[in-house]
C-alpha cells in the first residue's frame with residue numbers, strides 16, 4: 103500500500119496553528135486528557151479499496167487532523183498477547199506527517215501497541231483511522247475500545263467501515279472453507295467441532311470472512327462500481343442488506359464516498375441509535391443469505407420495572423446463547439443454535455424515557471439516550487412514521503429465527 107505523503111512537512115504541533123488565540127480552544131487543551139478521540143476501523147477483503155479510501159480521506163479537505171494506523175491485526179489471541187507485551191518497548195516511531203495535518207504510521211506492529219504509542223502524541227490529532235488488513239473478524243476488536251479500561255478511557259469507537267469489492271463480493275460470500283489442517287485444534291468448542299463435521303455438507307450455510315466483515319459493519323462501501331452493471335450491483339446490494347440491515351451502504355468508484363463526516367466518520371455508531379435506522383432495518387426482511395440475517399423485534403413502551411426483565415433476557419441470549427422459551431412454545435424452537443454478532447435497539451418507557459441498546463457479540467449496554475442520538479435523529483433522512491415511536495430491537499447474526507426470538511422476548515417481559 104502506498105499512502106500519499108508529504109515528508110517535508112514539519113511534525114504537527116500540539117494545537118492546530120491559527121487557533122492559539124481562541125480561549126475556548128485553550129480550555130479544551132487543558133481538558134485534553136478528558137476528551138476522547140474517535141477511532142474508525144476500516145476493514146475489508148484484500149484489494150477491495152481500503153488504501154484507496156485512506157488516500158482519498160487523507161488528501162480531502164476535511165478539517166480534521168487524522169492519525170492513520172496501517173497494520174495487520176492477527177486474531178484475538180494476538181490482540182491479547184500484544185496487550186501484555188506492549189510495555190516491552192514495542193514503540194512505533196515511524197510517524198509520517200501529511201500535508202493536511204494528518205499523521206500516518208505504516209509500521210506493521212500490533213494494533214494495540216501502535217494505538218498506545220499513538221496516544222503518547224495526544225493533541226497532535228483529533229481522529230484515528232485504523233486500517234486492519236489482516237482482520238478476519240471485526241467482532242473481536244470492537245469490544246477492545248468499548249470495555250478496555252486503558253483504551254476506553256482515551257478513545258471511543260466511532261464506527262466500523264467495511265470495504266467490499268463490488269465485482270467479487272458475491273463470490274467471496276459463497277466461498278467454501280478450505281479443508282481443515284491435519285493437526286487437530288483442541289481449543290475449539292462444540293461449535294467448531296460441528297463446523298468441521300459439516301465441512302463437506304454443502305447444504306450447511308458457510309460463514310465466510312466476508313460475512314463477518316459485513317455483519318459487524320456500521321458502514322459498507324461497495325467499491326469498484328465501474329466493474330459491475332446495474333443488475334449486478336442491485337444483486338450485491340440486496341445480498342448485503344439481507345446480511346446486515348442496519349449498516350449504511352454507499353456505492354463508490356475509487357472509494358470516493360461523497361461526504362466524509364456523517365457518512366463515514368463521526369457516525370457515533372456505538373453511542374446512539376436513530377429512529378430512522380431502526381425503521382430501515384425493520385423494513386428489510388429477506389433470507390437471501392443463508393448464513394447471516396438481520397431480524398427485528400418490536401417492543402411496546404415498557405413499564406420502568408420491566409427493565410430488569412429485559413436485561414435478564416439479554417444476558418441469557420447474549421451471554422449464554424440461550425433463548426428462554428415459555429413452556430407453551432412449540433418444541434421445534436427449543437433447540438436453537440444461534441450466534442449474535444450485533445444488536446441495536448431503542449427501548450421506550452411509559453415514562454417517556456428512552457434507553458438505547460448497543461451490543462457486539464456478548465458485550466452489550468443499555469444506556470439512556472444522549473444528545474448525540476437526538477442529533478442523529480434530526481439527520482436521519484428516512485421518513486419516520488408513528489410506528490417508529492414504538493420500541494425495536496434489531497439483531498444481526500447466524501441462525502436467528504425472528505418468530506422464536508419475538509415469542510421469547512415477549513414471554514420474558516410479561517412473566518412475573
Ligand SMILES: Nc1nc2c(ncn2[C@@H]2O[C@H](COP(=O)(O)OP(=O)(O)OP(=O)(O)O)[C@@H](O)[C@H]2O)c(=O)[nH]1
Nearest residue numbers: 147148149150151152153154325326327355356357
Ligand atoms: N476498477 C477499479 N479499481 C479500483 C477501484 N478502487 C480501487 N481500485 C484498484 O484496486 C486495487 C486495490 O486497491 P487498494 O486500495 O490497494 O485495496 P486494499 O483493500 O487496500 O488492498 P490490500 O491492502 O491489498 O488489502 C488497486 O489497484 C486500485 O487502484 C475502483 O473503484 N475501480
Ligand SMILES: [Zn+2]
Nearest residue numbers: 103152153154
Ligand atoms: Zn491496502
